[in-house]
Amino acid sequence: MENALLEAHGLHKRFGALEAVRNVSLSLRPGEVLAFLGKNGAGKTTTVKILSSLLLPDRGEVRLLGKDPFKDPWALRHLGAVLEGNRNVYWRLTPLENLVYFGVARGLCLASARKRALALLEEYGLLEKAQVEVRHLSRGMQQKLALLQALIHDPEVLLLDEPTLGLDVETALLVQEKVRALARAGKALLLTTHQLEVAEALADRVAIIHRGEVVLVEDKERLLARFAGNHYVLELESSPPPAVLARLRALGVEGEGPFLFRGDGEALWQVLEALRPLPLRRVARAEADLLEVFLKVVGHA
Amino acid sequence: MLELFLVEFWRNLLSLRRYPMELLGGVVTLSLIFYLLFLGARFLAGPGAEFGGRLEAVLVGYLLWTFTLFAYNSLSFGLMEESQTGTLEQVFLTPYGPIPLFLVRNLAGLFTQGILVFLIALVLMALTGARLSFAPLVVLPFLAVLLGGYGLGFAMGALALLYKRIGQLLGLSQFLLLFLLQAPGGFPFSLLPLAPGAALARGMLAEGAPLEAKALLLAFLNGLLYLALGLFLFRKAVGRAKRLGLLHGY
Ligand SMILES: Nc1ncnc2c1ncn2[C@@H]1O[C@H](COP(=O)(O)OP(=O)(O)OP(=O)(O)O)[C@@H](O)[C@H]1O
Ligand SMILES: [Mg+2]
Numbered sequence: 001m002e003n004a005l006l007e008a009h010g011l012h013k014r015f016g017a018l019e020a021v022r023n024v025s026l027s028l029r030p031g032e033v034l035a036f037l038g039k040n041g042a043g044k045t046t047t048v049k050i051l052s053s054l055l056l057p058d059r060g061e062v063r064l065l066g067k068d069p070f071k072d073p074w075a076l077r078h079l080g081a082v083l084e085g086n087r088n089v090y091w092r093l094t095p096l097e098n099l100v101y102f103g104v105a106r107g108l109c110l111a112s113a114r115k116r117a118l119a120l121l122e123e124y125g126l127l128e129k130a131q132v133e134v135r136h137l138s139r140g141m142q143q144k145l146a147l148l149q150a151l152i153h154d155p156e157v158l159l160l161d162e163p164t165l166g167l168d169v170e171t172a173l174l175v176q177e178k179v180r181a182l183a184r185a186g187k188a189l190l191l192t193t194h195q196l197e198v199a200e201a202l203a204d205r206v207a208i209i210h211r212g213e214v215v216l217v218e219d220k221e222r223l224l225a226r227f228a229g230n231h232y233v234l235e236l237e238s239s240p241p242p243a244v245l246a247r248l249r250a251l252g253v254e255g256e257g258p259f260l261f262r263g264d265g266e267a268l269w270q271v272l273e274a275l276r277p278l279p280l281r282r283v284a285r286a287e288a289d290l291l292e293v294f295l296k297v298v299g300h301a
Numbered sequence: 302m303l304e305l306f307l308v309e310f311w312r313n314l315l316s317l318r319r320y321p322m323e324l325l326g327g328v329v330t331l332s333l334i335f336y337l338l339f340l341g342a343r344f345l346a347g348p349g350a351e352f353g354g355r356l357e358a359v360l361v362g363y364l365l366w367t368f369t370l371f372a373y374n375s376l377s378f379g380l381m382e383e384s385q386t387g388t389l390e391q392v393f394l395t396p397y398g399p400i401p402l403f404l405v406r407n408l409a410g411l412f413t414q415g416i417l418v419f420l421i422a423l424v425l426m427a428l429t430g431a432r433l434s435f436a437p438l439v440v441l442p443f444l445a446v447l448l449g450g451y452g453l454g455f456a457m458g459a460l461a462l463l464y465k466r467i468g469q470l471l472g473l474s475q476f477l478l479l480f481l482l483q484a485p486g487g488f489p490f491s492l493l494p495l496a497p498g499a500a501l502a503r504g505m506l507a508e509g510a511p512l513e514a515k516a517l518l519l520a521f522l523n524g525l526l527y528l529a530l531g532l533f534l535f536r537k538a539v540g541r542a543k544r545l546g547l548l549h550g551y
Contacts, residue, residue, distance in 0.1 A: 055544075083387075106396060
């Protein structure tokens, strides 16, 4: 875990009888995107709030560039966050005013806050709305502004709780592109989302939290390779006669529309033998996606 | 910190320019309240009644009250609104720390509140015919009162942070402020928040009493003490809110 920008060790948080977060340890290194996944109520937002020092853990510690943000708030200079279910910005101010305000509140001086605000608005295509009060902006624009608000002081660590929620396709893609660019520029990003395809597209590493416990943290590529294993997908031109189907089942073939076979390449030949001479449409090695991984992990945890 | 002050000040001016009706509404309501009381008093006293210097003293007391009122409740209203709309957590992400930020906010709000009180003073002087001549030195006990007002404001802010809906309590306790501002200057009363500074200011304005150094010192000590107490309570409340996860609304 050398030179991690954000580190958390053994976080515990209990709300009354509910243990919302149990023994969570995470680290974010420069240049990486960590997808933080979990079902509703799994403890993602709670963890994000602890990491951003808005919620005090019962146990455990957070280090932001080596400093404890609970004791030394100046460490927050290096953190930006989009918080879930919040407006994150002032409705009665314009995007430009919001960014200047938050820029200064995060430690920039007025002149550089303004300069950076204009540059960001330009970059994210919000310049023409720079002078319109936020309450008159569309939801997607507000969400985009929430992201800019987290970026205004150019922090090293970004915690994004559902940043693509409610964005249209184009804007979501823009945000994804920007997230990649930020990671390339050496920022460390944590991203929670229920859109697993977004996570799959962006993540370098994946962490899955289930009932307050991190049940998996792994490099994304390795994770997908591990879960792909020896699975094959078979599709036929028409449904097989019952006798063939019975033989397939005996060989352990699952599924209906596309059939799924778990086994190695040799065993696959037995399946193909059983299917002969029915016309095949497709035989392919199954690729795992994050959705499948996710369902398996939280299903078995 | 200076930059933070400037940006908070700028934010105040923006909302003043963008929503002038809120300021005007405040001026009208607060002027009207006093004017109706004034009319009522004149009606009771009968036609041709002369208030003499009393009117001026009462008016000064009233203006002081409105000023203190803002110091007292603007933090709480801000906290309640921001936790509901969901900007409070972002505000708490400031590296300056929430308490310095709210102190600076209070300071930056003084100017707009000053404008408001000034407008109320103009309106009421025109309506009632009162003549206020400000001895510039009155500003000093005024400041002492404001310090105490902010202290009480932080104490209420602590409640607002933890319990959110304290609008009713704020409304009722405004009258407690009125009592504190009208309390006599002597010993047991001078321990109450706001009282010694207010008594000093009243004496200077209504009776033309000179500014007594000892009384002023006492007023400032009182103001600082209650400010420190308010900040202490607020600090505790921030810690508790962070433990219980109360910074967001609903
Ligand atoms: N301030 C609080 N007081 C009491 N319980 C809370 C508080 N905040 C969160 N919880 C509870 O903690 C659990 C975890 O909530 P959390 O918001 O972290 O989930 P999440 O993973 O972000 O879910 P979602 O995907 O729905 O956003 C939930 O059961 C929630 O009800
Ligand atoms: Mg959440």
